[in-house]
Amino acid sequence: MTNPLPPDDLGDLVACPTCDALHRLGAVPVGARAKCTRCGTVLMAPRAGAMTRIVMLAATALVLMVAAVFFPFLDLSAAGLSQHSSVLDAITAFSDGLLLPLSFAVALLIVILPALRLLAILYAIAPMMIGYHPLPHAQRAFRLVQVLRPWAMAEIFIVGVAVALVKVAGLATVSLGPAFWAFAALVLVTALKDNFMCKLTVWKTLENRTAS
Incomplete structure (x- = not known):
């Protein structure tokens, strides 16, 4: 059984709205896209x-x-x-x-x-x-x-x-x-x-x- 992440480490976790895969997103540059590694859904696309x-x-x-x-x-x-x-x-x-x-x-x-x-x-x-x-x-x-x-x-x-x-x-x-x-x-x-x-x-x- 894995230990749960401390609460301070959960703030930058993002769940994919399509497949629920968890990702840790950092800063995404303007014009770039952050995609789910499992299904390819775009998670973040600042413009x-x-x-x-x-x-x-x-x-x-x-x-x-x-x-x-x-x-x-x-x-x-x-x-x-x-x-x-x-x-x-x-x-x-x-x-x-x-x-x-x-x-x-x-x-x-x-x-x-x-x-x-x-x-x-x-x-x-x-x-x-x-x-x-x-x-x-x-x-x-x-x-x-x-x-x-x-x-x-x-x-x-x-x-x-x-x-x-x-x-x-x-x-x-x-x-x-x-x-x-x-x-x-x-x-x-x-x-x-x-x-x-x-x-x-x-x-x-x-x-x-x-x-x-």
């Missing part, structure tokens, strides 16, 4: 100016979210009749009777949770971007960012809309409103932001600046 890009993209996504919710989303025309709809209309379409919980779920998954995740990113990272210490509870805010990631489903909504449009296009004339393009841009900006974000680098920066 120059990454925090600035993440904050700017998160702020952009938040603006796009507001536009996507309140601007017209789709216009449907058939037999001389037209119907304008927005994301709010999609949310409130299930607000009657037994479908009311579905309305709450749609609002939560495609608007509230994505917006909350963006706000948590800004709260956790924006002060460090300009050289300040993290705000109180910044580590909890960044932990919330990771917890909410599987539940923020704006991209699932836009894929579902695209599939529905294929079926509706043969029955009516469909005009895409500004909110549709805002939502599409939101999905792209969110994917780009998550690509820039190295979770381990942010955690280490939070720990170092909180302790100093």
Whole structure:
């Protein structure tokens, strides 16, 4: 039976999120990548100016979210009749009777949770971007960012809309409103932001600046 490592030796141990292999990571130079020796998963990939890009993209996504919710989303025309709809209309379409919980779920998954995740990113990272210490509870805010990631489903909504449009296009004339393009841009900006974000680098920066 091997003796456990002293508590002081556990601070720089990192578990691979894919295979759970433990690694002892030192300082990783900017532009380099630290990979798992077992499965090759990238554990840490610091980039120059990454925090600035993440904050700017998160702020952009938040603006796009507001536009996507309140601007017209789709216009449907058939037999001389037209119907304008927005994301709010999609949310409130299930607000009657037994479908009311579905309305709450749609609002939560495609608007509230994505917006909350963006706000948590800004709260956790924006002060460090300009050289300040993290705000109180910044580590909890960044932990919330990771917890909410599987539940923020704006991209699932836009894929579902695209599939529905294929079926509706043969029955009516469909005009895409500004909110549709805002939502599409939101999905792209969110994917780009998550690509820039190295979770381990942010955690280490939070720990170092909180302790100093």
